[in-house]
Amino acid sequence: MVLFNIYDDWLKSMLSYTAFVRLNLILRALHVNNDKAKMLLKPGKTIVTDEPHHIWPSLTDDQWRKVEEALRDLILSDYAKKNNVNTSALTQSEIRDIILEQRLLHPLNKGNR
Numbered sequence: 001m002v003l004f005n006i007y008d009d010w011l012k013s014m015l016s017y018t019a020f021v022r023l024n025l026i027l028r029a030l031h032v033n034n035d036k037a038k039m040l041l042k043p044g045k046t047i048v049t050d051e052p053h054h055i056w057p058s059l060t061d062d063q064w065r066k067v068e069e070a071l072r073d074l075i076l077s078d079y080a081k082k083n084n085v086n087t088s089a090l091t092q093s094e095i096r097d098i099i100l101e102q103r104l105l106h107p108l109n110k111g112n113r
Contacts, residue, residue: 009051024100025068026071028071029075032074032078040070040071072095075099079098
């Protein structure tokens with residue numbers, strides 16, 4: 001029997017919440033644009049998955065930060081395009097809700113609750 005851990009070995013170097021947020025970013029980005037997200041997850045041909053039981057590429061902490069930022073930008077740009085808003089106009093709580101896929105009122109309808 002083969003057992004996979006969706007977090008790979010992330011929990012050795014980070015809190016479980018941080019691992020959850022990273023996984024959520026990856027899955028949301030794959031949902032938004034599968035091809036672009038896969039390209040962002042493997043930024044170079046030298047990036048490999050070290051262990052046979054790992055799912056995600058083996059990146060350094062700095063590489064992961066860059067990938068997470070690119071995945072976040074991918075998700076936000078998709079949201080902005082679909083809702084005709086500027087990403088710079090979004091608040092931090094709106095960004096968090098978008099990434100966690102919580103329902104938001106359309107920015108133009110906020111006052112009409």
